[in-house]
Each structure stands twice: as structure tokens, then as C-alpha cells.
Amino acid sequence: MLPVMGTRICAGFPSPADDFLDGELDLTRILVKNKPATFLWRVAGSSMRDVGIFDGDVVVVDRSVKPKDGVVVVAVINGETSLKLFRRGNPPSLTFANKDMPAFPMDDVSQVEIWGVVTWTLHKPRA
Known part of the structure; x- marks a missing residue:
């Protein structure tokens, strides 16, 4: 499992509110x-x-x-x-x-x- 930084990443102007750790992400659960x-x-x-x-x-x-x-x-x-x-x-x-x-x-x-x-x-x- 890898740590997730926020739920999404902005591809425009970043928000300072997005600078928090949001748990872990299991790529196997997403990809498989x-x-x-x-x-x-x-x-x-x-x-x-x-x-x-x-x-x-x-x-x-x-x-x-x-x-x-x-x-x-x-x-x-x-x-x-x-x-x-x-x-x-x-x-x-x-x-x-x-x-x-x-x-x-x-x-x-x-x-x-x-x-x-x-x-x-x-x-x-x-x-």
C-alpha cells in the first residue's frame, strides 16, 4: 500500500487545503x-x-x-x-x-x- 496525498490533485491552481495525508491507497484494489x-x-x-x-x-x-x-x-x-x-x-x-x-x-x-x-x-x- 502507498500513502495517498489528498483525494485528488489539482491540474490547475493548487489549493493549500489539499496539503494533507489522506490514508493509504492499495493499487491492487483499483487495478485488479x-x-x-x-x-x-x-x-x-x-x-x-x-x-x-x-x-x-x-x-x-x-x-x-x-x-x-x-x-x-x-x-x-x-x-x-x-x-x-x-x-x-x-x-x-x-x-x-x-x-x-x-x-x-x-x-x-x-x-x-x-x-x-x-x-x-x-x-x-x-x-
Whole structure:
């Protein structure tokens, strides 16, 4: 558990009344709904940058969540694990979330498994 400084932090003009300790914060209680099904992955690459997931970020992935249209998933495609944007359809599709990358090719012989759904992204501050 980590100490919590106030209930919120102002992103505008700070209030002197917010300078107090407000208990502890258990990140597991916030980030994890199903502990046995939840995993952390460190992101490598920039294929998901248009949805705010960057190289070096950590994603929280829940294997018990069913993917909905537009969510980021961990997909295993022909044995390779990667992050993709899930699109419902007939058939469903997986895409990159980086407009500078070519379309993600997936042919009829691709073996695809949705491993889990990204529920949170943890960023390092960008300089």
C-alpha cells in the first residue's frame, strides 16, 4: 500500500487545503478485479500509440474479460504475442493503433487467440 496525498490533485491552481495525508491507497484494489486472471506486461514498440499506449508502458491485462469492440487486447497470432485493437465484425479483426504503420495482415490460415483484455495502462512521465 502507498500513502495517498489528498483525494485528488489539482491540474490547475493548487489549493493549500489539499496539503494533507489522506490514508493509504492499495493499487491492487483499483487495478485488479480478478486477481488470478490479471497479469502485467511491459510494452515494447509503438504500434498502439494512437490509443495512448507507448513503448515502456505497463499494461494490466485481465484474462477473464470478454473483448468488446474497440478495446486493446493481448493477442497470440501464430505463436507471437502482441497488443492489438479488437474490432467486432464478421469475422472479428485485429489492427494496429498507429496510423503510420501499414494495415495488420491476417490471412485465413492465421491461428489467433485473444489472450486477455487490457484494463489499465501505466505510463512513465514523458520528458
